[in-house]
Amino acid sequence: MPEKYHISTTPVPPRLPRIGKYGIVDWREDCARCHNCVKKACVYDRHRQESAYLRTLKYSNFLFFECMGCFYCVQNCTKELLALTINSEYENLGNQYWTPEIIQTTWQQAETASVPVSGAGYRGKFAGRGFDAMWTDMSEIVRPTRDGIHGREYISTSVDIGRKPAHLEFKEGRIVSETPEILDIPIPLILDMNPPEFTLPRLEPFILEAVRMTDIIAIVDSTKWPECLNEKQRQRMDAYLPNIAFHLNSEAPEIPKDVLRKTRMVEIPDSDDALDRRAALREAVPGIVVSIRVPLNKRGVDRAVALVDQGADVIHGVADFNGNEINVKNPRFIKDMIREIHTRLINSGARDQVTLIAGGGIALPEHMAKALLCGADVVSSYLPFMIALECRLCSDCKPGLSCPAGLEAIGFDYGVGRMRNLIAAWYLQLIELMGAMGMREARRLRGDVGRAMFFEQMEEEIFGTLFGTRKQA
Ligand code: SF4
Ligand code: SF4
Missing domain, CATH: 3.20.20.70 (Aldolase class I)
Structure with a gap:
């Protein structure tokens, strides 16, 4: 068997703050300081990361937009102080064909060299223009070629x-x-x-x-x-x-x-x-x-x-x-x-x-x-x-x-x-x-x-x- 083609990679983090799709607006004035604050329960730990980001701010023109948009904290805050917002800078990326999703997933692949995983379920459209009007037949997904x-x-x-x-x-x-x-x-x-x-x-x-x-x-x-x-x-x-x-x-x-x-x-x-x-x-x-x-x-x-x-x-x-x-x-x-x-x-x-x-x-x-x-x-x-x-x-x-x-x-x-x-x-x-x-x-x-x-x-x-x-x- 010939030697397998392999590319050795290492993660290369971004130079600039990430331009994510979602951010959380936090109306802190009315905060009741609950001991079981929903922010601590974010599985992605975004609230803690945002605080750290703000403490060591290098770029005053970049806000923190790395929330994954799961709505957990928004729905469970007892005083309904949190709101999800969409980053307008994200929406301005690329054009109609090179969509923000394509740009963001490309950034992610260039950083990690891995297959992007979108999480629980696909949330996009099932058909569109161009290559999106074409689906590949994945019916062999459980067959032995997976071994390859x-x-x-x-x-x-x-x-x-x-x-x-x-x-x-x-x-x-x-x-x-x-x-x-x-x-x-x-x-x-x-x-x-x-x-x-x-x-x-x-x-x-x-x-x-x-x-x-x-x-x-x-x-x-x-x-x-x-x-x-x-x-x-x-x-x-x-x-x-x-x-x-x-x-x-x-x-x-x-x-x-x-x-x-x-x-x-x-x-x-x-x-x-x-x-x-x-x-x-x-x-x-x-x-x-x-x-x-x-x-x-x-x-x-x-x-x-x-x-x-x-x-x-x-x-x-x-x-x-x-x-x-x-x-x-x-x-x-x-x-x-x-x-x-x-x-x-x-x-x-x-x-x-x-x-x-x-x-x-x-x-x-x-x-x-x-x-x-x-x-x-x-x-x-x-x-x-x-x-x-x-x-x-x-x-x-x-x-x-x-x-x-x-x-x-x-x-x-x-x-x-x-x-x-x-x-x-x-x-x-x-x-x-x-x-x-x-x-x-x-x-x-x-x-x-x-x-x-x-x-x-x-x-x-x-x-x-x-x-x-x-x-x-
Ligand atoms: S919406 Fe979800 S991902 Fe975003 S900060 Fe709240 S708990 Fe974390
Ligand atoms: S499109 Fe040109 S100006 Fe804009 S980020 Fe890329 S290289 Fe820079």
Whole structure:
């Protein structure tokens, strides 16, 4: 049995006071000083923690919002002096897609590197837009693949990037057909470049250290070479290059060939001459995997399929950072675009030979699994790793404006530790999901829609005959 993939982690606490959802307002004036005060009975000990926080106050602009909202103290105070309040700062985190819940759970995972547990029962909605309109089939949750989670069996999360030959040819016992290089990564996750809307912090040195430690890949804009590594990292550049995939920006100076030879993958932007550029790169750097980045706009799906028809073997389809089709009035969501590309490649007979990387809107590890079920081989994501550093996804993140999370001045160990923890938490959740779905191999998740249920499809099947098809907005 091969050695198991493992990420060593340690907790990395936040630098700033936590921005929780609930706080308690305490009208102390009328307090009767009961000997069995309900505050002492808080199972999370929040009242004592709040007193300690106020005694050693470092930040006058942060109130204490760490109550879990169980209502125990509120309901049982004999003089009804306590009230639960919602933190307005919490409600302002992120946007409609990157909800405060997503941001808060990402902070928690980056701190602890563990699977978030929401407590007694799920209190959210059961269906929504985007990936929330898709459920995974967990019916195998009690079957033996659960053993894989607890170490007795092996659940493999590794995937391949590159062209896989449709068949092998042998002559006199030797393979004579071409066997292109493929790249194997331990989790179906690639760290992407930052979307242009979030430009404030320079995070590449942390990202590159975290991907080196976890052996995944980060895409780095070639304009940022070599500044993407800090002074110390540059002295041992060779240790980082296998985990870097340069996005070869045509406006940037060329990356030296001896540097490219030490990497395993590069990315080029889509253009009329993308396939010629790909061929030239493969000739100059034999064995390198070349991905073509295709923006998923109005013609993105057609373009991705056409590129594969013309010989491309790795396509990186990227929607906007909310997972929507780019610059379209009624955009489709990334999952629907992946399904269409995947299905069309199956129909053309090319699907098994090519790799589809899907990016945009991948905010949680469940999105990674769901994107794979829709037909992606690998997903790319960036913002969760920025959120890991206590970022709040402000709508006006720009150089020159002050960052409320102080991201310009974070420590190296803190930044790397939080990113590494988040990668580990995503990996653990993928294993949990796969165990519950009865899957032992991430490669087999690709396009297995039988393991998923789609809200629109079920609604149409159940209610369509009675009420007609739902009208799109
Ligand atoms: S509502 Fe619950 S969690 Fe919050 S302070 Fe009261 S007892 Fe503690
Ligand atoms: S906290 Fe706001 S300003 Fe700071 S990096 Fe995040 S989005 Fe940008």
